[in-house]
Each structure stands twice: as C-alpha cells, then as structure tokens.
Amino acid sequence: MKYRRIPDETIQRLPMYLRGFSLLEDEKEETVSSRRLAVRLGLNPHQIRKDLSYFGSFGRRGVGYPVRATAQRIRRILKLDKTQKAALIGAGRLGTALVAYPGFSSFNLEIAAIFDKDPQKIGKKIGHLRVESIERLSGLRKRKIQLAILAVPAEAAQSVTEKLVKAGVKGLLNFSPGHLKVPASVKKIDIDLASQLSILPYYL
Amino acid sequence: MKYRRIPDETIQRLPMYLRGFSLLEDEKEETVSSRRLAVRLGLNPHQIRKDLSYFGSFGRRGVGYPVRATAQRIRRILKLDKTQKAALIGAGRLGTALVAYPGFSSFNLEIAAIFDKDPQKIGKKIGHLRVESIERLSGLRKRKIQLAILAVPAEAAQSVTEKLVKAGVKGLLNFSPGHLKVPASVKKIDIDLASQLSILPYYL
DNA sequence: TTTTATTTGTGCTCACATTCACAAACACAA
DNA sequence: TTGTGTTTGTGAATGTGAGCACAAATAAAA
Numbered sequence: 001m002k003y004r005r006i007p008d009e010t011i012q013r014l015p016m017y018l019r020g021f022s023l024l025e026d027e028k029e030e031t032v033s034s035r036r037l038a039v040r041l042g043l044n045p046h047q048i049r050k051d052l053s054y055f056g057s058f059g060r061r062g063v064g065y066p067v068r069a070t071a072q073r074i075r076r077i078l079k080l081d082k083t084q085k086a087a088l089i090g091a092g093r094l095g096t097a098l099v100a101y102p103g104f105s106s107f108n109l110e111i112a113a114i115f116d117k118d119p120q121k122i123g124k125k126i127g128h129l130r131v132e133s134i135e136r137l138s139g140l141r142k143r144k145i146q147l148a149i150l151a152v153p154a155e156a157a158q159s160v161t162e163k164l165v166k167a168g169v170k171g172l173l174n175f176s177p178g179h180l181k182v183p184a185s186v187k188k189i190d191i192d193l194a195s196q197l198s199i200l201p202y203y204l
Numbered sequence: 205m206k207y208r209r210i211p212d213e214t215i216q217r218l219p220m221y222l223r224g225f226s227l228l229e230d231e232k233e234e235t236v237s238s239r240r241l242a243v244r245l246g247l248n249p250h251q252i253r254k255d256l257s258y259f260g261s262f263g264r265r266g267v268g269y270p271v272r273a274t275a276q277r278i279r280r281i282l283k284l285d286k287t288q289k290a291a292l293i294g295a296g297r298l299g300t301a302l303v304a305y306p307g308f309s310s311f312n313l314e315i316a317a318i319f320d321k322d323p324q325k326i327g328k329k330i331g332h333l334r335v336e337s338i339e340r341l342s343g344l345r346k347r348k349i350q351l352a353i354l355a356v357p358a359e360a361a362q363s364v365t366e367k368l369v370k371a372g373v374k375g376l377l378n379f380s381p382g383h384l385k386v387p388a389s390v391k392k393i394d395i396d397l398a399s400q401l402s403i404l405p406y407y408l
Numbered sequence: 409t410t411t412t413a414t415t416t417g418t419g420c421t422c423a424c425a426t427t428c429a430c431a432a433a434c435a436c437a438a
Numbered sequence: 439t440t441g442t443g444t445t446t447g448t449g450a451a452t453g454t455g456a457g458c459a460c461a462a463a464t465a466a467a468a
Contacts, residue, residue: 007425009424010425012399014406016396016399018402019381033444040383044427046428047425057446058446059446060446061446061447062434062435062444063444063445077406080405084405093301093304096297097298101298106398107398107402109402147401171407173400173404177307179245192220193307193308193395195216196393199219199282200351200377200393201282201283201284201375202281202282203374203375204375211455213455213456238415238416248457249415250457251457253417254457257416264415264416264464265465267465268415268416269416
C-alpha cells in the first residue's frame with residue numbers, strides 16, 4: 001500500500017487488537033481470521049484488516065493472521081515489546097487504585113514511581129513503592145520515565161504538568177477535569193470520569 | 205436550522221461546555237462569547253457554536269451566551285437538572301475510589317448503591333453506603349436506578365451486565381476490559397484504563 | 409440616524425474515517 | 439492440474455464530523 005497517514009483512531013484500536021491476539025496466544029491458537037477476531041472483539045472485519053494493513057502485510061490470504069507473530073508485531077508498533085515505566089502523580093484514592101490495577105502488566109506497563117505533595121503521604125508505602133515528594137519530579141529524566149499518570153485535584157493539575165514537561169515527560173494520562181495546556185511535543189490523553197458518566201442520562 | 209441528527213461527538217462535548225458555564229456561573233459572569241469560552245476550554249469557537257446550535261438558539265448576536273440560562277439549558281438536555289442515581293458494581297479499589305470521587309456531584313450525579321459478590325465485603329460501609337449482595341440487583345428498578353458503573357473483574361463483567369439489563373439499567377459505564385454485549389436499547393461507555401495508557405508509548 | 413465593531417447561527421466545503429467490493433493469494437480436494 | 443472455497447490487502451465509494459465564511463442581529467459610538 002502506498003504511504004498513508006495512520007489515523008489516530010487506528011492507533012487507539014491497536015491495544016484492543018493486541019488484547020485479542022494475546023488471549024488467542026494463551027489459548028495456543030496458531031492463526032485467526034479477521035472474521036473470527038471481529039466476532040470476539042465486537043467490531044467488523046474490514047476495520048481490523050484496514051487498520052493492520054497500515055503497518056504492512058500481517059496475514060496470509062486464505063489462512064488468516066498468525067497469532068503469535070502478529071501479537072509481537074503490534075507490541076513492537078506500540079513500543080510495548082519492552083516494559084514501559086510510568087510515574088503516578090497523586091497518591092489519593094484514585095491513584096492508589098491505579099497502582100493496584102492488575103490490567104497494566106499484561107501490556108508491559110509498570111507504575112514505577114509515585115509522587116504526592118502532601119507531607120503526610122510522603123514516605124508511605126503503596127504496593128511496593130514509596131510515595132516521593134513532588135519536588136523530586138525533576139529526577140524522572142535520569143530514571144528514564146517518560147510517561148505520567150496525573151491523578152491530582154484540578155487546581156494542581158496545570159502546575160504539576162509543567163513540572164512534568166520540564167522533567168522530560170512525553171506522554172500524559174490525565175484524570176484531572178478541565179483543560180490542561182501541554183506543548184505539542186507531548187501526547188496527552190484525557191479521562192474525565194464525571195464527564196463520561198454524565199453523558200449517560202442523555203440517552204435515557 | 206433544519207433538522208439534523210445530533211452527532212455523538214456533540215453530546216460528548218456537552219459536559220465540557222457545562223463545566224465551563226458552571227464555573228462562569230460561580231464567577232458571577234453574566235454572558236460569555238464563544239471565543240472566550242473556547243480559550244478556557246482549549247477548543248475552537250466554531251465548534252462550540254455549531255454544537256449548541258443543534259439544540260436551538262442559545263445566545264444573542266453581538267453579545268454572547270447568557271451564562272446562567274445556558275448552563276441550565278445544557279443541564280436540561282443532559283437530564284442533569286435532577287439528580288441522577290447510579291449503582292456501582294464492584295467494591296474493589298477502583299470502585300471504592302469512585303465512591304469517594306468528588307467530581308460527580310457537580311454534575312448532579314450520585315452513586316446511590318454499591319454491590320459486590322464477595323461475602324466478605326457485603327455489609328461493609330463505603331462512604332455512607334453499605335455494600336449489598338449482587339443478588340439484590342433486581343431491586344434496582346424499584347429504586348429507580350437506571351445507571352450503573354461496572355468495576356468488576358473481566359470474567360464477571362458479562363454475567364453482571366446481563367443481570368443489570370434485566371434489572372432495567374439503561375446506561376452503563378464500563379471499566380472492565382474486553383468486549384461486553386449489551387442490547388441496542390442500552391447505552392454503554394467503555395473506559396479501558398490499560399488500553400488508554402498503552403497508547404502513549406506509541407507517540408514517544 | 410448612520411457607522412463601526414461584535415458575535416451568533418448556519419449552509420457549504422473539506423478532510424478524514426469507515427465501509428464496501430473485488431482482485432490476488434492461498435489451501436485443499438478431486 | 440483444475441476447481442472450489444477462504445481470506446487478505448487495498449483502491450474506491452460512502453458517510454460524517456470539523457472548519458470556514460458570511461449573513462443576520464445586536465450594541466454602542468458618532
């Protein structure tokens with residue numbers, strides 16, 4: 001296929017595909033067709049094929065996609081073939097829940113540091129990590145942590161973000177409500193829990 | 205404007221607009237132009253105007269949007285002018301964090317019941333609510349709870365969902381990974397935390 | 409009243425994602 | 439070797455949302 005810009009939407013679906021392939025890997029399946037995979041994931045086969053084709057030829061016609069190889073290739077694309085470390089900012093309830101969240105490890109994601117402003121929390125253990133002072137964010141570059149999860153109150157979000165950017169963070173998963181300004185070089189994903197829930201009543 | 209289908213994307217932005225208007229309400233602002241609001245929210249004025257116009261005429265030319273009235277109108281559209289009750293299923297760490305989450309109340313959203321399967325957790329207090337047995341989900345209809353937040357392990361998600369649908373739930377905020385089958389009459393929003401985080405490394 | 413500066417509301421255009429349709433590639437049986 | 443049934447990969451068609459430009463409406467100054 002001639003070069004075409006890869007849609008963000010495609011990138012966003014890759015983790016879903018990866019989860020599907022990983023599960024099939026565990027089930028010792030050798031190959032899977034786009035049709036079978038589509039049924040499992042609840043979407044349509046055309047989209048799976050088109051999405052994967054952006055990254056080259058993955059499957060064999062008449063056969064399907066080789067499970068193990070394709071899983072590995074998607075991991076490579078998403079840079080999940082090596083463990084990716086993320087810093088968590090905010091050791092409140094949500095932050096604590098995220099540390100214990102079991103879903104990250106299957107994607108080779110690891111929360112490798114926790115920061116908080118509150119002196120009461122600093123030094124405390126959460127999981128197997130100790131909460132560090134927010135003053136130590138500047139050490140992230142040395143520790144090769146380029147991802148951050150922001151779970152602080154809205155008022156603190158912008159100033160913490162600026163510290164993170166200075167510390168070399170390139171990807172941000174933001175749970176704080178409201179608009180966060182980041183340089184174009186930083187990829188930001190917003191998860192606004194209250195907004196998400198408040199959409200539902202509309203459809204009642 | 206002649207009738208046009210309202211895009212889902214527009215609905216998804218309404219909570220953002222509502223938060224903007226609510227804040228301006230607190231600041232005792234009388235009116236706001238799409239331009240000023242756009243700066244605050246970090247998006248463009250055309251989109252705000254187009255989105256609002258789907259629901260009729262909101263503002264006055266040369267002046268802007270009346271803050272209080274527009275906020276109230278958006279609340280009405282989203283059915284947030286009355287408190288909306290939601291049930292939380294799954295009293296794990298994530299569920300517990302959600303109960304304490306302060307962001308819901310400003311949208312008139314309330315977690316009004318908590319359910320779990322684990323007998324160890326049933327009867328325990330979380331916030332000011334007691335954890336109930338999952339067997340009691342069928343009582344949701346009588347309690348007029350039509351929204352549910354699903355924070356259970358992936359294995360349990362489908363069966364719980366079916367119980368919820370039977371109990372008359374019409375809107376579902378799903379934190380469980382994987383594909384969940386729901387009837388077309390039920391609106392489902394998925395928040396897959398691991399998938400979201402795993403998108404970030406791609407952009408490094 | 410007239411002019412100037414704003415600002416909304418909306419038809420239109422453009423860009424882009426999704427879906428379709430089909431040729432090419434493969435497996436396997438006859 | 440030929441034929442049949444799959445399945446991928448992709449150009450093309452379709453559908454849809456975002457961005458734009460501008461007329462209409464308003465306020466305030468001249």
